[in-house]
Amino acid sequence: MPRRLDQAVLADIARGTHHDPHAVLGPHPEGGAVVIRVLRPLADAVEIETLDGTFPAEHEHHGIWSAELPGEEIPDYRVHTTYGDSTSVADDPYRFMPMLGELDLHLIREGRHERLWSVLGANVHRLESVLGEVVGTDFAVWAPNARAVRVVGDFNHWQGATHAMRTLGASGIWELFIPGVAAGTTYKLEILDKNGHWRQKADPMARRTELPPATASVVEESAYEWGDQDWLDRRASSQPHRSAMSVYEVHLGSWRQGLGYVELADQLTAYVTEMGFTHVEFLPVMEHPFGGSWGYQVSGYYAPTSRFGSPDELRYLIDTLHRAGIGVLLDWVPGHFPKDEWALGRFDGTPLYEHPDPLRGEQPDWGTFIFDFGRAEVRNFLVANAVYWLQEFHADGLRVDAVASMLYLDYSREAGQWRPNVHGGRENLDAIAFLQEANATAYRSAPGVVMIAEESTAWPGVTAPTSAGGLGFGLKWNMGWMNDTLRYMGEEPVHRSYHHHTVTFSLMYAFSEHYMLPLSHDEVVHGKGSLVDRFPGDHWQKMATLRALLAYQWTHPGKTLVFMGCEFGQYAEWSEGRSLDWWHLEDRLHDGVRRMLGDLNRLYRDTPPLFERDSDPAGFRWIDADDSRRNTLAFLRMDDAGEPVAVVVNFAGVPHDDYALPLPRAGGWDEVFNTDSESYGGSGVGNLGHVVAAERSMHGFPAVATIRVPPLGAVILRPSA
Known part of the structure; x- marks a missing residue:
């Protein structure tokens, strides 16, 4: 006869409020027999089936039924439950041991x-x-x-x-x-x-x-079979700092509206291949409740958004890009999460994932919670999440959003609204330790990936190794370059000479970190207008300025990123609620920008001086940084062997004929790129593809070539073969 159990315990079991239902339900040896209890509310009859036969159960208390089986060995069994004229057969949840060891x-x-x-x-x-x-x-x-x-x-x-x-x-x-x-x-x-x-x-x-x-x-179970092993093998042996990296930043929902992961695999891959980018970067694909957050308020850290299809369909998109030779970076948002009642916030009725101190646990700018980075389980949740996207979805790197908001306890807070750390400082020591661990773990678990920080302050050592006290990122967005450059580009050409230092200042710190130069989605939203519409002048001048800016960005030390639509000069501010204005490509100037950037990408990928020593001062040398009168920059980029390319960028609205360009060697130099080419919609001012540098000392160089520099344009020269 089964032992009698406490009625209060049985009542808790029946209500589903007991902390350990397996202590009552399921099989239990009792007095030389095995007693099996199951919870089947409103059942008319219950039987237990084993290999040895079927045993009737008796109702014990509020839907709890028990049956006594002979012997002391617990058998496999199933439960037959009868409701009226219908009988169902099912395995019992309470007969299984925990799956966690x-x-x-x-x-x-x-x-x-x-x-x-x-x-x-x-x-x-x-x-x-x-x-x-x-x-x-x-x-x-x-x-x-x-x-x-x-x-x-x-x-x-x-x-x-x-x-x-x-x-x-x-x-x-x-x-x-x-x-x-x-x-x-x-x-x-x-x-x-x-x-x-x-x-x-x-x-x-x-x-x-x-x-x-x-x-x-x-409930999700992946059945996807990857086909990108060759890509992963190449990635594992790569050195991201010394490789070409030009990134196309994409919001999946508005690149071309109505496309899912499968359709994007075909159309986006074809477009990015045509454009010559090495990587795409997706705004957050993790599940989020509000589409207008662009994915930056995440509710499901381990779930790809279902807006575009299933997780395996996202795998297919990434796999397709990899098989086309295109890397995939994902935006990752560990800094904060939304307060939606059904999600992470106050998960078990207490501040669990968020810091319990409101001065550290809430982000006033975004109305969100901040993770408790010092709690072991929370840190584990986030570090494992980074590994998850790298291993389960083969992402080639994560761009970590809003790093500054994690690093500083007083981020966006007035005096009295923040609490110092144990040393009395403003640094969030727990967040620092978390970022170091996340980066170190990511690199160990997925060879060849790159972790990228969107960090907007002068925090030292963002890309220094954790062993040296750094944060351990692979790259840092160069927000200083972006802000200074766009401020300069917004000036009328006639006034730019008074702001020349703004556009040259980035070289004062260009090698203090491993940088990426971003012209991102943040620069074309919130009333800022589009990128091209910031530039002065008429339609032709705006497009010429954009071509010159992109050439300057692609030749400046650092990896490059541009947001979708900027590659063809979209005039309207970006909105997540509609597709890009692809109709612009019917205009030869817009299409000229697009074709120019495709050619520039291909030149960039084939020209080691433009990427091999991005983080090495020896890979860059000014030819003339001080030509403010003509709004012109001239510099060299060098590869490991010291082979140079020369770059001249003219941000003035007029051409410079008979421009004396000092060069490191005499002889022939080929003009390998000119943003003012007529095929791009330019005016055709150039050097007919070739110039000759004569022996003559100037600015410390042994040779000088006389060239034509186009208006609002850039030329790239390299020694003739």
Whole structure:
């Protein structure tokens, strides 16, 4: 006869509020027999099936049924449940051991589980059984302050009492394996907080979600077979700092509206290949509730947004780009997250993922929560997330958004609105340690990737190695170059001579970090207008200025990035709600900019002096930095062997004939690029493809060539073969 259990315990089990339902439900040896208890509310009859036969169960308390099986060995079994004239057969969730091992729990407590998504969230398993294979999903979630956690979804009509999870001790993890739940099942986690309030939450580790504005999580199991091993092998042996990198920044929803991941795989890959870019960078593809945030307010850190298709379809997009020789960078937002009630905020009824101190846990600029970077489990959640995108989606790098907001405790706060660190300073020591760990782990787990910081201050050592006390990023966005350059370009050409130092100042610090030069989405939104519309002059002058700017950007030390639409001079400010203005390409000047940048990309990729020593002062030399009167810059770029290319950029509205250009060697030099080519819509001022430098000392150089420099244009020369 089964032992009598405490009625209060049974009541908790029946309500789904007990912290350890497996202590009552499932199989338990008792007095030389095995007692199996199952929860089947409103059932008319319950039987337990084993290989040895079928055993009737008796109703014990409020839907709890128990059956006594002979012997002490726990058998595999299934449950037959009868409701009226209908009988169903199912495996019992409470007969399975936890899918997380002791090592998993230890690593989670230590904050060191680098494959966290493989044990938390919803993971499909196939288990052997003498009664036949059991297919189901193991649900596991970190909610240390919850009184109870239940899984609700399509499979239980969103009534969670029959699927209460068990707590796994001091780890704060709750777990339950549910047979019969397969990929595609919609679910949420139902959490009972210490105040007795239930709340339904999306799974923080969900790898797929419903289409917004719906907010449930979806069980996901990847079946994708990658075809990019050659790309990964080449990447692993590459040196990003010394390789060509020109990046096309893309918002997937508005590049061409209506395209999903599969359609983008064909159309975007073809376009980027034609344009000659080495990489694309996607604005955040992680799930987010509000499309107008462009993905920067993330609610599902492990789930690609379902707006464009399934996770495997995103894999297909990335794989297609890789097989075409194009790298993929993803925007990553570990700095803050939105306050939506169904998401991460106050997840178990307490500040869990966010810092509990409002002076450190809330971001006033964006109305969001800030992660508690010092908490081991939170740090683990984020570090593993970086690894997840690099390993599971083969991303070639992550661009980390708003790094400054993490580094400074007083970021965007007035006096009295922030709390100093233990040393009395303004640095967020926990965030610093987190960023160092995330970068070090990323590089170790995915050879050849690059971590990129959008960091807008003069924080020292952003790209210095963590072993030297740096943050460990591979590249840093050069916001100083961007701000100074656009300020200069906004001046009328006749006034630029008074601001010449603005456009040359970047070379004072160009080698203090490993830089990327960004003309990003941030520069074409929030009333700033488009990039080209900032420039003075008529239509021809604006397009000529854009061509000159892009040539200057591509030849300046540092990797390059440009936002979609800027490559053909879109006039309208970018909006996520509509496609780019592709009709501009019917205009020869807009199309000329596009074709020019394609040619420039191909020249760049084939010209090591333009990228090999981006971070080395020996790879750059001014020819003339002080020609403010003519608004002209002239400089050399050199590769490892010392082979040079010469660049002359004229930001004046008039050509410079008979321009004396000092050069490092006498003899023939080929004009390999001219932004003023008539084929790009220019005026055709140039040097007929060739000049000769005569021996003559000038500005410390041994030779001088006399060239023509086009108005609002740039030319690139290299020694004749």
